[in-house]
Amino acid sequence: MxxxxxxxxxxxxxxxxxxxxxxxxxxxxxxxxxxxxxxxxxxxxxxxxxxxxxxxxxxxxxxxxxxxxxxxxxxxxxxxxxxxxxxxxxxxxxxxxxxxxxxLSASPAESQAVNRLVDRRLLFECAVTHYAAVNATPEQLDELDRLTREMAESTDWSYYHRMDEQFHQLVGTASCLDTAIEVYHETLAELYGYFIPYPIDKLHKSNHDHIALVAAMRAGNVEEAVEVSRKHVDILHRTMFMGLAQGGLPAGP
The missing domain is CATH 1.10.10.10 (Winged helix-like DNA-binding domain superfamily/Winged helix DNA-binding domain)
Structure with missing residues (x-):
């Protein structure tokens, strides 16, 4: 009970x-x-x-x-x-x-639903990254760097996912978008509910996007930072379970 x-x-x-x-x-x-x-x-x-x-x-x-x-x-x-x-x-x-x-497989309706959720996150991610690149403090950038190192050194998908979640939550917080951050975090959390385990080498490859994002933010290159984030999220259409079942290559969130 x-x-x-x-x-x-x-x-x-x-x-x-x-x-x-x-x-x-x-x-x-x-x-x-x-x-x-x-x-x-x-x-x-x-x-x-x-x-x-x-x-x-x-x-x-x-x-x-x-x-x-x-x-x-x-x-x-x-x-x-x-x-x-x-x-x-x-x-x-x-x-x-x-x-x-x-x-134990996802239905077509489930795959379509997650695709819509990826699109929603894509919209939020671009806006959040734009303002994070403008507003992030040196301390926040240092913490983002630390999280990329934690992901690079992770040995299993569970620990990687937890550090990945903290990374994207901090990007959201660094944007200083007030109540809009809550909506972004909610969308991010929804999507995290549908990820499946990935080989750690594929996740380490995905972490290269995180490293590139922090570098662009440190350089104040807003356009580059947004493009890194856009590609990072857009690839989920082909690498979450609905794309994998159709022959996509796995990558991390």
């Missing part, structure tokens, strides 16, 4: 910011789908160890209970396996059932 109450009160961005086409999927089922699709698309390999349960929750923006229940469900269906001991943890099964993986 406690688990049901806590999942109903799910504090994640996924539950707080649903978009048309995805409102009927529970937080737990959404996590199952995101991990299942990452496996189907080869982003998570057979035998690969997932981060600890708490890190899975943080990386996918859900509560620990939701992550635990989702992983337990996937284990029951043979998609992942759990091993005890010092070298234990949760691992992608060597041969996940193809019928189960087929069920």
């Amino acid at each position: 406690t688990d049901q109450l806590e999942e109903t009160a799910e504090p994640s961005r996924l539950a707080a910011g649903r978009v048309l086409g995805m409102e009927r999927r529970s937080a737990m089922d959404a996590v199952r789908m995101r991990i299942g699709m990452a496996i189907s698309l080869g982003l998570l390999k057979p035998g690969e160890r997932l981060p600890d349960q708490e890190d899975v929750a943080l990386g996918l923006s859900v509560s620990p209970i939701t992550a635990r229940r989702a992983l337990a469900s996937l284990a029951e269906q043979g998609v992942v396996v759990r091993r005890r001991g010092r070298a234990g943890g949760t691992f992608v099964a060597d041969s996940p059932p193809t019928d189960v993986l087929a069920e």
Whole structure:
């Protein structure tokens, strides 16, 4: 009963910011789908160890209970396996059932809904970046640099996603757009609710955009900063799960 109450009160961005086409999927089922699709698309390999349960929750923006229940469900269906001991943890099964993986996929309506959400973020991102390039303080630029280093040194998708989220939230704050920042942060949070795990090398490649953005902001080059952000977000149309299923190449948020 406690688990049901806590999942109903799910504090994640996924539950707080649903978009048309995805409102009927529970937080737990959404996590199952995101991990299942990452496996189907080869982003998570057979035998690969997932981060600890708490890190899975943080990386996918859900509560620990939701992550635990989702992983337990996937284990029951043979998609992942759990091993005890010092070298234990949760691992992608060597041969996940193809019928189960087929069920863990996004519908066309869900893909269209996320595409619309990407477009919404694209509009906000360009405006936010413009004003952040004008208004960011030296201290904020230093913190953005620090976050790019954290992402460059990250060894798994969970930690990378958390640093990535802090990075973009700080860009929003640096814009000094008052209440408009809240709307940007809400849109950003909604979109983060639909990311799936990516190989860390692909995420490190995506981090090059963050580094270029900070460099343009330090130089006061507003036009270049906006163009970096525009490309960084626009590529999500081809690299989130709705594009990956059609042969796109993975990249980070």
